[in-house]
Amino acid sequence: MEALSAEPVIPYPSNQKRGVKGVLRVYKKFRVHGPERLRRLYRLRSAVERVNSRLSTVVNKRTFQGLKAAATQVSYVMLGILFVAWTAIKSGKPEKARSITRYV
Amino acid sequence: MKTFRVTQLSSGFERRVGAEILKQIVGHVIEGLVNCGFIKGLKVVLDSKPLEAMCRRDPKNPSRGWFDNEARLGRGVRGLIMGYKVHLACDDEAEMPLAFIVAPANENEKRHAVKLLIEAVEKVKAEAVICDKHIQAGR
Numbered sequence: 001m002e003a004l005s006a007e008p009v010i011p012y013p014s015n016q017k018r019g020v021k022g023v024l025r026v027y028k029k030f031r032v033h034g035p036e037r038l039r040r041l042y043r044l045r046s047a048v049e050r051v052n053s054r055l056s057t058v059v060n061k062r063t064f065q066g067l068k069a070a071a072t073q074v075s076y077v078m079l080g081i082l083f084v085a086w087t088a089i090k091s092g093k094p095e096k097a098r099s100i101t102r103y104v
Numbered sequence: 105m106k107t108f109r110v111t112q113l114s115s116g117f118e119r120r121v122g123a124e125i126l127k128q129i130v131g132h133v134i135e136g137l138v139n140c141g142f143i144k145g146l147k148v149v150l151d152s153k154p155l156e157a158m159c160r161r162d163p164k165n166p167s168r169g170w171f172d173n174e175a176r177l178g179r180g181v182r183g184l185i186m187g188y189k190v191h192l193a194c195d196d197e198a199e200m201p202l203a204f205i206v207a208p209a210n211e212n213e214k215r216h217a218v219k220l221l222i223e224a225v226e227k228v229k230a231e232a233v234i235c236d237k238h239i240q241a242g243r
Contacts, residue, residue: 044149048194086137
């Protein structure tokens with residue numbers, strides 16, 4: 001991770017000690033306290049949660065058996081998400097790129 | 105006129121194309137979105153999502169699935185689940201996936217984090233990576 005200049009931001013639950021300064025602390029309902037720079041970085045993490053929720057909207061509706069079948073189904077969903085974004089950009093409506101049902 | 109069930113069509117396609125080629129197609133589409141400027145890839149976010157398989161535990165080995173031999177017992181959102189995990193790397197601004205790996209649910213994120221990052225960095229020039237702190241832990 002050091003080779004890619006990565007810095008860990010999300011704290012371990014056991015690392016959230018009171019009285020220790022300079023540490024990011026996450027409380028209930030994802031309220032964060034700590035240095036401003038780490039709080040801004042933590043907010044960026046919610047982007048992957050939004051991608052996960054789009055993934056789970058479609059994936060949980062089908063059944064699969066085996067790792068290969070699961071990987072194939074996830075690939076289909078990823079292709080769907082990416083093609084919706086592609087179509088939105090090519091049709092001149094980039095604000096609809098993250099919409100699941102716009103072009104379905 | 106002969107009609108096909110959706111599962112017949114998809115299983116025939118899956119047998120011919122396969123998961124690897126589908127992943128390559130995903131890679132090509134991501135490159136297209138990067139080239140047109142929608143995905144900038146300045147900040148890459150890593151996380152995993154549990155995928156529950158529709159099977160019970162094997163009575164002889166409770167950490168494995170009964171009808172799905174590759175499913176494993178792992179941590180889900182609330183408690184344990186039997187199934188798999190999707191390890192995702194996505195772009196922060198565009199909220200689009202850059203790379204993904206599907207693995208059994210008992211495998212830790214740390215095992216796939218570097219491979220995911222390498223796959224993502226092949227497509228975009230990332231300036232920052234945002235992920236859980238335990239990925240850098242030694243244990």
